[in-house]
Amino acid sequence: MYSVRLKKGKEKAVKQMHPWVFSGAIEHVKGKPENGDIVMVTDNNNDFLAYGFYNNTSRVAVRLLEWNLETEINENWWRKKIRTAVKFRESLHTEDTNTYRLIFSEADYLPGLIVDRYADFLSVQILTSGIERIKHILLDELQDLLKPKGIFDRSDASARAHEGMEASSGGILLGAEPPEFVSVRENGIFYQVNIAEGQKSGFYCDQRDNRRFVAEHVRGKKVLDCFSYSGGFSLNALSKGAAQVISVDSSALALETLKRNMEINSFNDIPHQLIQSDVNKQLRAFRESNEKFDLIILDPPKYAPSRSALTKASRAYKDLNRTAMLLLNEGGLLATYSCSGAVDLSLFKQIIAWAALDAGKEVQFIQQFCQPADHPVRSSFPEGEYLKGLLCRII
Numbered sequence: 001m002y003s004v005r006l007k008k009g010k011e012k013a014v015k016q017m018h019p020w021v022f023s024g025a026i027e028h029v030k031g032k033p034e035n036g037d038i039v040m041v042t043d044n045n046n047d048f049l050a051y052g053f054y055n056n057t058s059r060v061a062v063r064l065l066e067w068n069l070e071t072e073i074n075e076n077w078w079r080k081k082i083r084t085a086v087k088f089r090e091s092l093h094t095e096d097t098n099t100y101r102l103i104f105s106e107a108d109y110l111p112g113l114i115v116d117r118y119a120d121f122l123s124v125q126i127l128t129s130g131i132e133r134i135k136h137i138l139l140d141e142l143q144d145l146l147k148p149k150g151i152f153d154r155s156d157a158s159a160r161a162h163e164g165m166e167a168s169s170g171g172i173l174l175g176a177e178p179p180e181f182v183s184v185r186e187n188g189i190f191y192q193v194n195i196a197e198g199q200k201s202g203f204y205c206d207q208r209d210n211r212r213f214v215a216e217h218v219r220g221k222k223v224l225d226c227f228s229y230s231g232g233f234s235l236n237a238l239s240k241g242a243a244q245v246i247s248v249d250s251s252a253l254a255l256e257t258l259k260r261n262m263e264i265n266s267f268n269d270i271p272h273q274l275i276q277s278d279v280n281k282q283l284r285a286f287r288e289s290n291e292k293f294d295l296i297i298l299d300p301p302k303y304a305p306s307r308s309a310l311t312k313a314s315r316a317y318k319d320l321n322r323t324a325m326l327l328l329n330e331g332g333l334l335a336t337y338s339c340s341g342a343v344d345l346s347l348f349k350q351i352i353a354w355a356a357l358d359a360g361k362e363v364q365f366i367q368q369f370c371q372p373a374d375h376p377v378r379s380s381f382p383e384g385e386y387l388k389g390l391l392c393r394i395i
């Protein structure tokens with residue numbers, strides 16, 4: 001077997017079961033493993049640490065899979081990991097919800113693999129060469145476990161390029177082509193999902209619980225849903241008795257989908273407005289026209305893709321939240337999120353506090369939000385924690 005010897009002192013993270021070995025930590029590679037080959041990782045004394053798959057293009061040279069010397073990484077090993085991840089989500093599948101993440105990469109010991117379920121269709125992202133190797137096992141196991149109508153490929157080209165992989169051809173991997181819009185249910189609300197072209201893999205299922213939590217506070221209120229996408233928060237607000245909902249997003253496809261979602265849920269009789277605009281621009285326009293709201297939701301895209309973008313991103317979060325605070329009626333609520341892994345909860349709280357000071361306001365933190373059960377965070381891999389949010393009362 002190929003083996004990778006670490007530099008002296010570089011074994012600590014591996015012993016703590018962190019799943020990444022950076023190329024800079026490697027002293028010597030024995031043999032000539034190809035991208036995706038299984039290697040044994042040893043400390044500087046050649047003592048076994050873990051098994052993982054190798055990639056000489058990526059900054060993460062080995063993605064670790066198994067810390068037990070006796071356990072062989074063979075077809076059964078992969079099948080078991082896939083099965084375990086899928087079985088763990090079984091309790092999420094209810095009469096009210098048939099869309100969720102089935103496999104979440106490192107969190108499920110399958111680095112670089114993401115599988116989302118959209119009713120009878122699955123969407124797959126294969127982002128590492130190690131997972132590309134076992135694609136046939138993956139498809140076979142998913143077919144066996146779930147009997148989907150179709151499995152669709154949404155692998156992100158730029159993530160694959162980091163691994164030295166070709167962009168995938170996309171499209172259908174197994175079974176039938178999904179219709180342009182697949183109908184799914186989440187918390188009893190119907191959504192149309194465009195699996196081929198929608199953002200992320202079609203829908204942001206990571207906000208499932210948070211949509212429900214926020215909707216508990218909407219009765220009789222005027223709600224502004226910023227970065228609405230296909231309307232997850234807006235529709236939950238409408239279903240729980242909001243008096244009025246305004247959704248803002250810059251994407252035409254997002255708003256077209258939102259409109260369909262309004263129709264299929266028969267929410268058309270409640271006052272609802274869709275605005276296609278840049279959120280910052282729209283918030284300034286509301287300021288100028290002195291329009292106020294009782295509850296504002298801010299769910300922006302990732303402002304900090306990495307730690308190096310932290311300063312700029314913190315400022316952007318601060319400015320956005322500050323402007324929103326100024327648009328709230330007395331005692332209004334702000335449900336604010338960040339999906340930047342580099343911004344942890346304590347920094348996010350700090351940013352909100354800065355925004356409040358700048359706005360001449362104070363904040364009561366009412367509730368903290370995180371990612372749901374189908375996006376677990378391994379204690380050894382804090383990098384997997386990315387979504388956080390705060391429900392704030394602005395005074």
Ligand code: SAH
Pocket residue numbers: 199203204207226227228229230231232233248249250251254277278279280299300301
């Ligand atoms: N809240 C949504 C998910 C938001 S994802 C849900 O529950 O499903 C982020 C959204 O922000 C995307 O729909 C994207 O189109 C939109 N977006 C990104 N930059 C924007 C901007 N500057 N102004 C308005 N919308 C923007």
